[in-house]
Amino acid sequence: MTGSESLSAISHTETILRCEEITKRFGGLVAVNRVSLEVRPGEVIGLIGDNGAGKSTLIHVISGLYPPDKGLLYLGGKEVTFSSPMDARQMGIETIYQDLALAEAYLALSKRGGSA
Ligand SMILES: Nc1ncnc2c1ncn2[C@@H]1O[C@H](COP(=O)(O)OP(=O)(O)O)[C@@H](O)[C@H]1O
Numbered sequence: 001m002t003g004s005e006s007l008s009a010i011s012h013t014e015t016i017l018r019c020e021e022i023t024k025r026f027g028g029l030v031a032v033n034r035v036s037l038e039v040r041p042g043e044v045i046g047l048i049g050d051n052g053a054g055k056s057t058l059i060h061v062i063s064g065l066y067p068p069d070k071g072l073l074y075l076g077g078k079e080v081t082f083s084s085p086m087d088a089r090q091m092g093i094e095t096i097y098q099d100l101a102l103a104e105a106y107l108a109l110s111k112r113g114g115s116a
């Protein structure tokens with residue numbers, strides 16, 4: 001799959017995203033250990049776990065920041081490897097990071113408006 005193909009080209013009967021036995025290590029620490037999941041059209045999937053469970057690391061692998069040490073990623077049934085977050089984005093993976101961005105926008109507007 002190349003960057004020119006996007007999720008919009010994928011049939012809605014297919015699994016959009018599939019993670020197969022994804023493992024990511026940092027030195028001796030196994031942050032993500034053989035995680036598999038599938039996302040189908042219309043599904044919303046939540047990742048729930050304690051601090052340090054590996055949620056962010058898995059998202060980083062899915063969004064192209066880290067290559068997995070083991071395991072495979074599929075988009076629309078095709079195996080993909082991402083060389084960067086931009087590469088993943090061009091294939092349809094958008095990541096919204098946990099941030100104070102909304103609060104910062106509010107503060108910026110407040111300063112402009114003066115009275116808020
Ligand atoms: N860049 C990194 N270098 C080394 N260890 C990391 C790095 N990122 C995360 N970790 C470690 O990997 C584990 C999983 O972290 P993380 O994915 O951030 O968990 P969560 O998002 O579920 O809180 C933790 O033990 C964390 O300290």
Ligand SMILES: [Mg+2]
Pocket residue numbers: 055056057
């Ligand atoms: Mg996290």
